[in-house]
Amino acid sequence: MVSANKEMVVYCFDTLVAHFNGEQVPPPAFDEGQHPLFVTWKKAVNGGEPRLRGCIGTLEARCIINGFKDYSLTSALRDRRFPPIQSKELPFLQCTVSILTNYENAANYLDWEVGKHGIIIEFTDPDYNTRRSATYLPDVAAQEGWTKIEAIDSLMRKAGYNGTITESVRKRIELTRYQSTLFTMHYGEYVSYVKTTRG
Template identity: 45%
Template structure:
C-alpha cells in the first residue's frame, strides 16, 4: 500500500462517514463569489474532516428539462481538510479547468455547484469489476505499445488479464490515467465498456482501443456522497448568515 493509500484509509477509517451537505456547496459558491467580487466571506461551520473531493460547476439550461452543461470540474484523490480542499478546488475548477474559459462574475446567477466527497476506494479485479451508477472509476494504463498481445487475440469483452509482464522501453515510460465520478456513466447512458473506452480517450490515448488494452488497465473504483445547490439557494444562505450581496 502506498503512502497516499495509507493516508486515505486512515482518513476515511478513523472518522465517521460524513455525508456531503448543502453547506459544502454554499462554501464553494461563497469562495467563488468573494474571489470575483472581493466581498467578505461567511465563516464555515461544518466539521473539517479529511476527504478526497471534487468540485463541479454546471451552467443551468434556460429551458425546463434540459440537462445542465459542464462548466468546470477538478478535484483530488488526496485527502484534504474539507475547508481547505473545498475552497482550493472551488477556484481551481472555476478558473483553471483547461477545457473552459475562466468563470466570470456575470455567470454566477446561472451556475450550479456540485460537491462530491469520495469514499470506499477499492482495487477492482479487472476493468469490468465495478457497477454503473454506484462506482466511480480511476484508470491507469501503460503506453499501448508496451502491452503484450495475447496469443489468441479476441475482441470479445473479457475481464482476464492479458499478461503480467511488460517489455521495458526507457523512451515510453508515460502512464495514462483518467477518472469518472460515479454519476457520469449513468448520466451518459454508458455501459461499462463504453465508460472504460471513454476514459481511455479522456486519458489521452487516440489510437486503437483493443481488448488487450482494456485488459491491461488497472481500475480503482470508489463511491461518493454528492450534494448540489443553485445560485438562488446560495444567495438565500449568504443573506441568512449575514453576508453582504
C-alpha cells in the first residue's frame, strides 16, 4: 500500500510553481501507482489558522503521478468555490496530499467514525428524482467540530439538495466510508527541501 509522503507534496508545489513560471515540472521522486487521491491547498495569513483555498481530487483509482499533476493545478486554479490562486500567494500556502484507502459499504448513514473515516453519500433527491452524491475527506468533520448528523446534513447540501432534511431523507442515504493517509507541507518547508536536495 502506498502512503502519502513528502515527495508527493513537493511534486504538487513543483507543478504549481512551474505553472506560474512557465517552466517544465521536475520529474517526481516517488513511484508510480494507481490510487484515489486529493490535493488540498490552504492559505495562512498573519499567523492565523490556515483557510481552505482549494481541494479537488478523485474517488476513482488513477495513476498518481498524473493525478497529482492534474489535481494540484485543478484544485489551485479551478475550484469553483474560490478565485484562482495567484503566484503572490505562494509564500502563504500549505499543501496536503491524501491517498484514499479501505473503501467499505456502511450499514447506515451513522456507521462511521468522525476523524477516522471519510464518507461518500449517495441518495435520490425526492423533489427532483435525481441521484446526488458528495464526499468529505476524513479530517473535515473533525476540523469543523461536527457531529455525524451535522456532517451528513452539510454533505447533503454540498451534493445540491435544497429540500428539508428529515430523518426519513437521511435514511435513504447509501454511505461508503474510507480512510486516508495524509502529508502536509508549508511553502517554506518546500523551499528548504528544494535548496537542500537540488542546490
